[in-house]
Amino acid sequence: MNDCEVLRDRMPEVAHGGDPWTVAEAAHLAACESCAAEWPVIKQGAMLYADLPIAVDVVAERVVRQLRAAGARPSVIGRIGWRTAMIGLTAVAATVALLLRPTPARRPIPDIAMDTAALGVLPELQGLNQSELQAVMQTLPSGNTDTVTSAVPHLDDLTDTELEQLLRSEGGE
């Protein structure tokens, strides 16, 4: 925007008592014939019918009376009706109840890598991804999990002598 456009854009604001002309703007206004011709139009335009007598109190009273007579209820509930309001409130309450309902704890998804680490069995499997693990599992004979766990001897498998030896070693005797 050039100086004229900036000044003309500001004219209504200045005419309405906003920020007064800056020194530069006042200088332009004094020097520019076109802007100087526009300013009185705007200044006078801002004052048009400034003193027009309007009985706003009377009009306000009449508007309120007219609204009352027409049954224009101001409240939102008044406008949409009690039945609609109750349906809406019930729907909101149901939604809130659903959102606040305690959710059951989810079962953790088994992590094969974590399980193998915890068991301390075949730690080299930890570096494999899921598809590689599945490929490994397919190569194992069925019931292979038993094979893995059966590597740990059960007490039932021990003889009485072995059991006594074990109890003695655990008891420090």
Next chain:
Amino acid sequence: MLAWLAGDEGAAGEIVRRHGAQLGRYLAAAGAGTSDIDDLVQETFFKAFRGMSAWRGEGSLRGWLFRIAGNLLKDRFRQNKGRIFLEIDDHDVPDSSDPAGELVASETGRALKAGLRRLPRLQREVFLLRVQQGLEYADIAHAVGSTPGAARVHYHHAVKRLKELLA
């Protein structure tokens, strides 16, 4: 407006008191007969409160009120077969201790009113909303059902024409 929507009937009266005088000035300058102004202001507010749901908070409340007022004025013009009233009186002349300046202002005011009568309706309304009411182009666009860019163009045409008429 929110107070009225919340059920405060008195808030309606307060809104009329706050904006009524400006609406009246606008209607008078836009061509309403002086005797019609109170009725038009009342009708504008009545329609505004009844049609509150149509506002939806788009644009300013003032812009919306001016839109209703402008539509009512258009209807009134149709009823009067296009005649508009721009009365030559002293309502626009401020008190002044400078009689010479007052005279010039008075002459300019009269010439301006006469010039406004010769403008197309849209140019006249945009000029008044911008200059008399101090609205921004976005609100003016909402009030006259146009775009801010188009409102700016109407404004510049109006000012150019008025400058020629007052020269």
